Amino acid sequence: MRSRRLLPGLVTAAPALAAAFAVHALIPALPAMTVAVALGLLAANLPGTAVWTAGRARPGLDFAGKHFMRAGIVLLGLKVSIQDILGLGWPAMLLISGVVLVSFVGTYLLVRLFRLPQETALLVATGFSICGASAIGAMAAVRRIRHADTVLPVALVTLCGTLAIGLLPLLMQPLHLSPLAFGAWTGASVHDVGQVVATAQTAGTAALGLAVVVKLTRVLLLAPVVAVAGLHHRSNHRSHGSGEKSLPPLVPLFVVGFVVMVALRSTGWLSEAWLDAGAGLQDIVLGAALFGLGSAVRIRTLLHTGARALSAALSAWLLIALLGLAAALLMTA
Secondary structure, eight states, X not given: OHHHHHXXXXXXXXXXXXXXXXXXXXXXXXXXXXXXXXXHHHHHHSHHHHHHHHTTTHHHHHHIIIIIHHHHHHHHGGGOOHHHHHTTOHHHHHHHHHHHHHHHHHHHHHHHHTTOOHHHHHHHHHIIIIIHHHHHHHHHHHTTOOGGGGHHHHHHHHHHHHHHHHHHHHHTTTTTOOHHHHHHHHHHHOSSHHHHHHHHGGGOHHHHHXXXXXXXXXXXXXXXXXXXXXXXXXXXXXXXXXXXXXXXXXXOHHHHHHHHHHHHHHHTOSOHHHHHHHHHHHHHHHHHHHHHHHTTOOHHHHHHHHHHHHHHHHHHHHHHHHHHHHHHHHHTO
């Protein structure tokens, strides 16, 4: 039975997930999702666990990396309130949209400049410009990119997001940024929601509040970006004479679920208890997904493209940081 094949990997993810939350509780600056990826990397490359994660546990870990990621994307919608985003005002919303568009195109071109595959460039651009690993999973689904090909982009976006947690607070004083400007900069340039919270909270509650709203404005753009990518993919299929049955979906069902959750959150019908429960469940499924993805990363394999991939990712991270800083200064001027 399929469930028996999945059970070893899912059972393996459970203690790793508990350890990730424990580390986050002890060191709040380290998001649990980042720790989950790191633990997956360790499990994949330590002699005592590498054989297990590559063997009996692999089907369950792959299942978590793919399907739990999609569940996490749906639940991510419960964090996005249209009213909060509209509260930024149209000029700020247009600025943030511009940052996403320019960073997406710029990151794609940078990654291609370093001679990495087109699929890798697309996934890295999506993850860096919108919302990290969740966006990578959504784009991979609509473009029918192999699950294995998402591993490197997720590793890169996690690495650079972690770098932002340590580096951006050190730049606040030299750049003479107010707490609000720092919060806007963090929300406009850091990749994952958890990483945004870990970075912005160093400047106080006002910075954190603005950072989260700016970040969730970027998250909201996940649906239209994925829809455009799906439309482009369908157009390519038709131009190459593919039959109608082979056409990929315009928008994956789980992205539709994300939009429904955004709409539900925006009605105000859900109590804080339900929203907290949704956030907790999202952390669990997304953490398990990221552990599953991390456990597929073999350091030996990464070394073949590691230098080019890392250089491309750091260049893209610098580009987005500069774009986000310019937008933040304009928003808070």
